[in-house]
Amino acid sequence: xxxxxxxxxxxxxxxxxxxxxxxxxxxxxxxxxxxxxxxxxxxxxxxxxxxxxxxxxxxxxxxxxxxxxxxxxxxxxxxxxxxxxxxxxxxxxxxxxxxxxxxxxxxxxxxxxxxxxxxxxxxxxxxxxxxxxxxxxxxxxxxxxxxxxxxxxxxxxxxxxx
Numbered sequence: 001x002x003x004x005x006x007x008x009x010x011x012x013x014x015x016x017x018x019x020x021x022x023x024x025x026x027x028x029x030x031x032x033x034x035x036x037x038x039x040x041x042x043x044x045x046x047x048x049x050x051x052x053x054x055x056x057x058x059x060x061x062x063x064x065x066x067x068x069x070x071x072x073x074x075x076x077x078x079x080x081x082x083x084x085x086x087x088x089x090x091x092x093x094x095x096x097x098x099x100x101x102x103x104x105x106x107x108x109x110x111x112x113x114x115x116x117x118x119x120x121x122x123x124x125x126x127x128x129x130x131x132x133x134x135x136x137x138x139x140x141x142x143x144x145x146x147x148x149x150x151x152x153x154x155x156x157x158x159x160x161x162x
Contacts, residue, residue, distance in 0.1 A: 018059065018085045020140075023132045031126055035118040041065075041105035050102045054092025056113045060084050063109025069101045081106055090137050093119045 015021050015029060024032065039058070041047055047058065050069055058065075060082055067088060068078045079101055082088055088103055093116055123130040 039111040047103040059112040061110040064106040
């Protein structure tokens with residue numbers, strides 16, 4: 001994926017393959033790119049910490065990011081590893097709750113980020129884009145909740161054997 005000067009992703013063809021942006025028209029993609037910025041993170045660099053105020057959403061352009069939490073008495077527990085084309089931090093765009101997990105660069109990583117304030121302006125000014133993105137966010141959150149439910153069932157099943 002090509003990154004232009006000023007931190008703007010220029011390759012719309014690559015971005016249009018990302019699940020989140022697949023339904024956007026080229027002009028809608030231009031609008032989204034105009035409010036985005038590039039962020040580079042070195043391997044093991046913390047992108048955000050669990051409990052911090054969420055102020056942005058991130059898309060992985062290259063590299064990978066591990067989403068993890070700290071388990072008391074155990075340490076860091078990786079919840080998932082996200083790769084190129086996947087996104088995280090979208091809950092910060094929807095609510096004002098603290099981050100529910102930490103995001104850490106698993107490799108040298110290039111991210112596309114959209115600040116909450118810019119996203120909220122987009123929602124009010126570009127309702128067509130807003131509808132498309134919020135629908136995908138809803139499907140993503142639903143899938144993640146289902147995965148969490150399955151993980152909890154496994155944990156409870158294991159716990160009953162003790």
